[in-house]
Amino acid sequence: xxxxxxxxxxxxxxxxxxxxxxxxxxxxxxxxxxxxxxxxxxxxxxxxxxxxxxxxxxxxxxxxxxxxxxxxxxxxxxxxxxxxxxxxxxxxxxxxxxxxxxxxxxxxxxxxxxxxxxxxxxxxxxxxxxxxxxxxxxxxxxxxxxxxxxxxxxxxxxxxxxxxxxxxxxxxxxxxxxxxxxxxxxxxxxxxxxxxxxxxxxxxxxxxxxxxxxxxxxxxxxxxxxxxxxxxxxxxxxxxxxxxxxxxxxxxxxxxxxxxxxxxxxxxxxxxxxxxxxxxxxxxxxxxxxxxxxxxxxxxxxxxxxxxxxxxxxxxxxxxxxxxxxxxxxxxxxxxxxxxxxxxxxxxxxxxxxxxxxxxxxxxxxxxxxxxxxxxxxxxxxxxxxxxxxxxxxxxxxxxxxxxxxxxxxxxxxxxxxxxxxxxxxxxxxxxxxxxxxxxxxxxxxxxxxxxxxxxxxxxxxxxxxxxxxxxxxxxxxxxxxxxxxxxxxxxxxxxxxxxxxxxxxxxxxxxxxxxxxxxxxxxxxxxxxxxxxxxxxxxxxxxxxxxxxxxxxxxxxxxxxxxxxxxxx
Amino acid sequence: xxxxxxxxxxxxxxxxxxxxxxxxxxxxxxxxxxxxxxxxxxxxxxxxxxxxxxxxxxxxxxxxxxxxxxxxxxxxxxxxxxxxxxxxxxxxxxxxxxxxxxxxxxxxxxxxxxxxxxxxxxxxxxxxxxxxxxxxxxxxxxxxxxxxxxxxxxxxxxxxxxxxxxxxxxxxxxxxxxxxxxxxxxxxxxxxxxxxxxxxxxxxxxxxxxxxxxxxxxx
Numbered sequence: 173x174x175x176x177x178x179x180x181x182x183x184x185x186x187x188x189x190x191x192x193x194x195x196x197x198x199x200x201x202x203x204x205x206x207x208x209x210x211x212x213x214x215x216x217x218x219x220x221x222x223x224x225x226x227x228x229x230x231x232x233x234x235x236x237x238x239x240x241x242x243x244x245x246x247x248x249x250x251x252x253x254x255x256x257x258x259x260x261x262x263x264x265x266x267x268x269x270x271x272x273x274x275x276x277x278x279x280x281x282x283x284x285x286x287x288x289x290x291x292x293x294x295x296x297x298x299x300x301x302x303x304x305x306x307x308x309x310x311x312x313x314x315x316x317x318x319x320x321x322x323x324x325x326x327x328x329x330x331x332x333x334x335x336x337x338x339x340x341x342x343x344x345x346x347x348x349x350x351x352x353x354x355x356x357x358x359x360x361x362x363x364x365x366x367x368x369x370x371x372x373x374x375x376x377x378x379x380x381x382x383x384x385x386x387x388x389x390x391x392x393x394x395x396x397x398x399x400x401x402x403x404x405x406x407x408x409x410x411x412x413x414x415x416x417x418x419x420x421x422x423x424x425x426x427x428x429x430x431x432x433x434x435x436x437x438x439x440x441x442x443x444x445x446x447x448x449x450x451x452x453x454x455x456x457x458x459x460x461x462x463x464x465x466x467x468x469x470x471x472x473x474x475x476x477x478x479x480x481x482x483x484x485x486x487x488x489x490x491x492x493x494x495x496x497x498x499x500x501x502x503x504x505x506x507x508x509x510x511x512x513x514x515x516x517x518x519x520x521x522x523x524x525x526x527x528x529x530x531x532x533x534x535x536x537x538x539x540x541x542x543x544x545x546x547x548x549x550x551x552x553x554x555x556x557x558x559x560x561x562x563x564x565x566x567x568x569x570x571x572x573x574x575x576x577x578x579x580x581x582x583x584x585x586x587x588x589x590x591x592x593x594x595x596x597x598x599x600x601x602x603x604x605x606x607x608x609x610x611x612x613x614x615x616x617x618x619x620x621x622x623x624x625x626x627x628x629x630x631x632x633x634x635x636x637x638x639x640x641x642x643x644x645x646x647x648x649x650x651x652x653x654x655x656x657x658x659x660x661x662x663x664x665x666x667x668x669x670x671x672x673x674x675x676x677x678x679x680x681x682x683x684x685x686x687x688x689x690x691x692x693x694x695x696x697x698x699x700x701x702x703x704x705x706x707x708x709x710x711x712x713x714x715x716x717x718x719x720x721x722x723x724x725x726x727x728x729x730x731x732x733x734x735x736x737x738x739x740x741x742x
Numbered sequence: 743x744x745x746x747x748x749x750x751x752x753x754x755x756x757x758x759x760x761x762x763x764x765x766x767x768x769x770x771x772x773x774x775x776x777x778x779x780x781x782x783x784x785x786x787x788x789x790x791x792x793x794x795x796x797x798x799x800x801x802x803x804x805x806x807x808x809x810x811x812x813x814x815x816x817x818x819x820x821x822x823x824x825x826x827x828x829x830x831x832x833x834x835x836x837x838x839x840x841x842x843x844x845x846x847x848x849x850x851x852x853x854x855x856x857x858x859x860x861x862x863x864x865x866x867x868x869x870x871x872x873x874x875x876x877x878x879x880x881x882x883x884x885x886x887x888x889x890x891x892x893x894x895x896x897x898x899x900x901x902x903x904x905x906x907x908x909x910x911x912x913x914x915x916x917x918x919x920x921x922x923x924x925x926x927x928x929x930x931x932x933x934x935x936x937x938x939x940x941x942x943x944x945x946x947x948x949x950x951x952x953x954x955x956x957x958x959x960x961x
Contacts, residue, residue: 232948234937239859243866360955406950531959538953575930578911579904583843583850586934587943591959 181473186212186437188476189459191444191489194291196706196722197480198422198430199334203730204478205435212437212472213430214461216481217287219440220266220294222400222423226413228262236261255671256284258295258411266295266411276615278630282670283484289440290423291482292673293719295411298387298419300340300720301543301562302331302351306550307714314549314558316605317512318682320711321692324351330724338420338723339396341540342385350382350545350716357391358383359540363529364567364594369542371655378550379651381565384543387420387720399425408537419539441465443622446493447477447502447702455701455742456502462622476701476733476742480726483513483707484612487678488627490689490704491614503696506686509679511611513631514713516674517561517602520641520664522648524657526567526594533569533591541566544598546715548643557639561602562715563648569594596657600644603715605636606677631669674718676710693736694729701742705729825861826873831880835860835925837896838883841903842929849938856932863928872924879921886910886918 187209190200197213204211219225233239240261247254250270259267268285275283286292305324311317328351335354342355361369361383369381388404389396396402401417401424410419417424430436441464448471450457458473479486487510493502501509541564548560571589575582610632614625645662652660669675682688685697694709696702705726707718714721736742825832839860840852851857864876883906887895891902898906910918911926933939940946 232937232940233935233946234940238863238867239931239935241863241867244868245866360953362955365955406953407948532956533959534953534955535957536947536950536953538955573930575927578842578908578926579844579900580846582930583846586843586930587939 184458184471185473186210187474188212188478189214189472189474190478190480191459192216192291192480192482192485192706193289193422193427193438194286194480194482194706195293195296195422195719196726197291197478198293198426199723199726200478200480200703200705200730201430201436202426203727204476204734205430205433207730207734208435209476209734210435210437211430212439212474213427214442214444214459214472215287215289215291215438215440216443216464216485217289217291217440219438220288220290220413220423222417222421222428223413223415226415227265229409229412229415231262231412252282253284255282255667256673258297262409262412263295266413273620274618275626276618276628278628279632280668281629281631282668283629283675284670284673285482285485289427289438290421293421294413294423296421296719297717298410298539299543299717300335300338300342300353300385300387301545301716302353302385303327303714303716303721304349304351306349306546307712307716310559310603310714311712314553316558317712318680318684318687321681321683321688326692327721327724327728330728331720334720334723334727337395338387338425338720339389339392339401340385340720341388341390343383345380345382347380347382347545349380349547349550353385355385356389356393359386359388359390359538361542362534362567363532364526364596365542365565367526367528368565368567368596368655372544372651375654376547376651379544379547381542381544384540384564386540388539389418399429401425404539406537406539408539410539443624444481444489445469445622445624446489447479448473449493449495449497449502449699451495451497456699462624464622467622476737477703478726478730478733479702479704479708480706483675483678483710484627484629486704486706486708487513487612488614488624490679491612492624498698503689503698503702505698506688508687509689510613511608511678512606512680512711513610513612513675513677514604514606514710515631515669515676516672516713516715517604517633517637517640518599518672519602519633519637519667520644520662521597521599522645522652522660522662523595523597524652524660526596526655526657528656529594546603548647555639555643557636557643558605559603559636559640560715561600561640561644563598563600563644565596565598567594567596596652598648598652600641600648601672601674601715601717602637602640602644603713605634606680606712607634612678629670631675633669674707674713676707676713676718679704679708680711681709682711693732694725695733695742701733701737703729703733826865827861827877827880830884831877832857832861834880834884834895835876837903838880838907838925839929839932841900841907842926843933844900848943851929851933854933854936854938856929856936859932859936860925860928863932864924875917875920875924878917879925882917882921883907883910 188204188211190197190213193213193215201213252270253259253267266286268287308320308323312319332354343358344352372379372381392403404418443462443464445460445462447456448458456477458471461470491501544563546560546562572592573589574585613628615628618626620626679689681690690709694703694705836852836857839856840850843851883895891898911922913919
């Protein structure tokens with residue numbers, strides 16, 4: 173028996189374990205295998221292979237039984253996930269149903285999840301703006317959180333590194349608030365977007381309208397063809413999975429790349445219960461995994477462990493990793509684990525109309541839109557609230573169909589729609605302040621279907637967010653008026669936190685082990701062979717979409733970890 | 743439609759994959775299609791498309807994996823096994839949609855199976871109140887037809903049927919207006935989203951391949 177156990181242990185031992193195969197886990201896997209490490213990638217959901225497992229990707233609109241509309245029983249059974257803009261008849265298979273993974277809402281929180289190989293990288297919105305030093309120095313300047321242990325210069329080469337491989341479309345705009353990257357051909361503007369850009373540039377010296385940077389192959393290079401990916405075809409049904417690999421996902425890019433090394437073992441249906449800490453060795457030795465089908469627990473061992481389970485589930489795993497050395501969760505000497513969670517405030521929007529450029533229109537579709545980088549409180553504190561917001565912006569024309577009448581007349585007008593005027597719209601992406609009172613914790617009694625404690629979530633807006641919403645509405649109204657837009661309407665949809673799908677923090681980085689969980693290498697201060705490089709590691713949220721930053725952190729952190737391991741430091 | 747080449751979408755996907763995998767030119771790939779698919783008549787029938795793809799995949803020595811979606815085609819995506827409406831109401835519904843959007847020099851809503859779509863979407867996506875409103879509305883429509891022209895709704899000529907639905911649309915009777923408010927937008931949606939209309943009349947582009955921001959409006 174003893175021999176058998178030793179064999180089993182050897183069989184389950186790898187050089188590295190990556191927990192999660194989403195946007196950051198895919199990168200961890202790619203970088204670890206590229207350095208020759210035998211890497212086990214654990215994914216709690218099912219396998220989703222590129223192309224083969226995108227069942228709706230080539231379905232025409234008329235091929236959907238309900239033309240895209242959700243069934244009532246699906247909506248009734250899933251009040252949370254049904255709120256997500258990307259959840260419809262063509263994408264149901266990629267989202268976690270409400271009943272599949274219950275959690276406790278101490279305060280209302282819409283937790284949007286994708287449990288499968290590739291995670292949410294399959295359905296993400298693909299916006300990839302770099303963060304700037306205004307983001308990394310923000311907490312120290314404004315005193316609302318601990319100082320980031322890194323600066324933009326630490327991350328800049330890693331941004332370049334991941335951008336080149338992932339393929340990012342964008343324009344070099346030369347803005348300090350939104351640094352340029354390694355860009356493929358930018359997307360085109362339409363006439364009214366250009367008009368808005370010019371009006372804003374002439375009226376505000378510090379406000380810029382740029383084309384969004386997005387993970388789309390507008391002009392693929394050899395490195396993208398080598399991944400089996402091809403030029404984006406502008407179908408704009410990305411969330412169903414793309415057979416061209418036109419946008420970046422783990423499934424189309426990092427996971428097959430890691431597989432090609434022969435060093436990766438991908439194990440879907442593997443729910444990580446906790447990380448094993450060995451008190452004698454003073455480090456983590458592996459993870460406990462519950463097979464999603466058999467519910468049996470197995471242990472896997474490795475020298476390095478990367479936790480990329482997505483922000484809140486990474487918190488859950490660390491909180492559930494209890495030992496006598498760490499009774500309050502792995503590496504939680506500071507007591508900050510699960511706390512200082514923040515997100516992006518997407519509540520407000522604005523719309524309007526424009527009477528100019530009526531002789532021009534657009535042709536084709538664009539999976540991207542212009543972007544207004546943060547302009548509030550950038551160089552100094554100048555408003556009654558902390559931090560600021562970025563904004564999406566878009567203009568378009570659509571055909572207007574006269575639906576009056578009945579019979580042949582109606583048919584005639586349906587088939588001869590008139591081109592409507594230009595409509596314009598914007599939405600905010602506000603930075604929220606990480607607070608101790610915005611936290612996640614293990615519920616003391618409720619368990620999930622695998623016997624793991626349910627996550628209790630207590631995250632809410634505060635007065636700073638309300639002020640920011642008001643300011644966004646005022647400033648955007650002024651900017652829309654300056655551009656000659658009319659019929660301006662404001663929106664505050666009062667959505668719950670979570671629906672932004674940008675939850676971050678709980679395992680924050682920092683210089684001081686007394687007030688943070690991770691050091692500047694995304695390494696647990698107290699457990700040197702455990703790294704967290706997903707959204708959980710964020711000290712503050714900035715106003716930019718975070719995925720590109722998780723990719724850069726993952727690549728940078730693996731580079732450090734493998735070098736440190738070879739030197740015997742971890 | 744070409745008879746020796748896979749139809750648009752499949753062709754584009756395959757050309758793209760083959761270009762990526764081997765760097766072959768579009769022309770070379772089309773030649774290969776033609777060589778191996780010479781006697782394959784490729785039309786909308788899904789079985790043939792599938793077989794053609796399998797032939798192609800086999801011809802290339804299995805290098806092209808058959809994607810999952812290639813086995814998922816069905817000729818008619820809206821399969822209605824049983825309706826929540828009784829047979830006579832189903833008949834009336836078909837007459838109603840055909841009155842709202844009749845056949846002219848192009849097919850009308852009835853021929854495009856729009857009434858099947860309405861039954862499917864109301865049964866699966868709407869609540870009981872909407873299902874009742876549809877069912878009761880069809881009964882009501884027949885009753886009103888009897889009063890107006892002494893026949894069930896479908897028995898009237900085009901003018902009688904159209905006039906009746908117009909009258910119901912204008913009616914101050916909530917049941918009449920509610921029915922039209924439910925059934926008319928669904929008819930329009932089912933019609934405009936049908937394969938026939940999107941393919942032949944409104945020319946939907948599934949794969950635009952481009953975005954041009956500033957083009958002159960076509961006069």
